[in-house]
Amino acid sequence: MDVGEQPVAEPQPTKHAPVPTKKERRGTEVVGSVYRVPWVTRLGPRLGALERSAPLVTLFKSIIDPLAVAATLFVLAYLFEGEVSGFVFCVGVLAFLLAGYLLDGALLFLHRRQLWRELLLFAVGWGALIAAVVGIGWVSGVGDLIDRRLFITWAIVTPPVLLALHAAVSLLVQRSPYVEHRPQAAVIVGATQSGRALARAMATEPLLRLNFVGYFDDRAASRTGVAPESVLGKMSELAAYVESHNVRAIYITLPMTSQPRILALLDALRDTTASVYFVPDMFVFDLIQARFDHVGGIPVMSVCDSPFAGLSGLVKRASDVVLALLILALIWPVLLVIGAAVKLTSPGPMIFRQRRYGLDGQDIVVYKFRSMTVMEDGENIRQAVRNDQRLTPIGSFLRKTSLDELPQFINVLQGRMSIVGPRPHATAHNEQYRKLIKGYMVRHKVRPGITGWAQVNGFRGETDTLEKMEQRIAYDLDYLRNWSLWLDMQIVFKTAVAVLRDPAAY
Structure with a gap:
């Protein structure tokens, strides 16, 4: 199951490009079923001229595609009904919000080997969008307010409109006189891990218009x-090579500790016309939502940040509130029955309140139906075990079916939790594991969830060894790296399946 950026095929070796070793191929890591593309590979399309596709892909994914989806609905509504009703407008706004997360803007500039894969992803994304709109309409009971002929026509007509729009812009950009169509010769200074990843990006992304020539490195080959x-020479030979071979782009991928060498290299390149780019060796960090930003015009780079900044945070919160309200409206009889059963079968309160770490590590109170005879919330808390x-x-029964978690939908409405996110641990367990697991507290950069990526991948229930907790945290951090609304939908669906057959629940 793909939940983040799509896997990039390994480059075919050329006379200039080195053959990746097995260790290098691990530059894209698989954790569970998450496919992570290295930060440098994602950075590659942003390191150059107008013809590189990443800015346009981002523009289409964030603005143009969602606008086209909503506008198509509005035009069809006017043709069918002579006006755009308030309900149709609301559906258009919902489709606009969903399209930015479910549709793939990378349909731009497709080459043949990627065409069918991207079209399939587009079809899946569009199908998910239609299913989400229909589902929300059905659950809320207002689905009959929209003309079915209008909705079906919109569902059929919009994909060709989007494809035609992408094809037109792609053709326009590729034929633009302001775009350099000949590949530029490029060299990489430093055969580091980030340098090798960048070379593979050049080989696998022809739209970068970069012809990787080779490396310059002072080390023995x-x-x-x-x-x-593939090693063309030492760094001292770079300037002469650039002048004699018409190299247009130089990428410096040396470690940050090599500042004196970098300054000397830049001084030697002053007499050339090549463009010089510095690629920080970010493989030394465990990146969470890495991106560039600026503060008062001063460029800064985010190494560890929340995925829910700006519009993403608004969409995440809106989806939580809407879904929590719908679920509570459906399950309130179940809540009453369970509450009564808890009170009748054992002495004590119906609701168990326990302190957990919430957003930014702040204390929150989490609600659960009481499933134990104890009410532990101190410095020493023993995890539930089989046959406890x-x-x-x-x-x-409540714990195995996760029915004890249902009151946490109230926590979602309170803003303390999210429907999907890292599961909150008891405060005592947080204090224990933050000292043992590197990066443990990073999971608290988002609201904790009723269900999570770790839980649907087998790490639900007791974590009786440090290794199990480490694996759970690894999944939590991968969720932060790869979050999307589509990923949340997959986790919710998988949770419903896992609850019924997960042997780890007790």
Whole structure:
């Protein structure tokens, strides 16, 4: 299951490009079923001239495609009904918000080997958008307010409109006289991990218009981990090579500790007309939502940030509130029955309140139906285990089916939790594991969730070893790296399936 950026095919070796080693191929890591593309690979399309597709892809994904989806609905409504009703307008706004997360803007500039894959992803995204709109209409009971002929026509007509729009812009850009169509010769200074990832990006993305020529590195070829023939010389020979071979782009991928060498290299390149780019060696960091920004005009780079900044945070919160209200409207009889059963089968309160870490590590109070005879909320809390003697007569059933978690939809409305996110641990467990697991507290950069990416991948229930908790945290951090509304929908669906057959629940 793909939940983030799509896997990039390995480049075919050329006479200039080195053959990636097995270790290099691990530059894109698989954790569970998450495919992570290295930060440098994602940065590659942003490192150059107008013809590179990433800014246009972002523009289409964020603005143009959602506007086209909504505008098509409004035009069809006017043709069918002579006006755009308030309900149709609301559907258009909903489609606009969903399109930015479910449709793939990378349909621009497709080459043949990617065409069918991207079209399939587009079809899946459009199908998910239609299903979401229909589902919300059905659950809310207002689906009959829109003309079915209008809705079906919109569902059929919009994909060709989007494809035609993408094709027209792609053709316009590729034929523009302001775009350089000949590939530029490019060299990389430093056969580092980020340098090798950048070389692979050049080989696999022809729209970058970069012809990778080779590396310059002061180390012996045997120590660089690349094919010896791909190392063109030492750094002191770079300036002469650039002048004699008409190299147009130079990418410096040396470690940050190499400042004196970098300054000397830049001084030697002053007599050339090549463009020089510095690529920080970001592989030394565990990146969470890495991106560039500016503060008062001063460029800064985010190394660890929340995925829910700006519009993403608004969409996440809106989806939480809407879904929580719909679910509570449907399950309130179940809540009453469970509450009564808890009170009748064991002494004590119906709701168990426990302190957990919430957004930014702040203390929050989380609600659960009481499933145990104890109310632990101190410095020492023992995790539930199989056949736990502390369980109430219906406690095991509540925990196995996750029905004890249902009151947390109220926490969602309060703004303390999200429907999908890292599961909150007891405060005592947080204090224990933050000292043992690197990056443990990063999971608290978002609101905790009723369900999470770790839980649907088998890490639900007791974590009786440090290794299990480490794996759970790894999934939580991957959720932060790869969040999308589509990923949240997949997790909700998988949760419904896992609850019924997960042996780890007790």
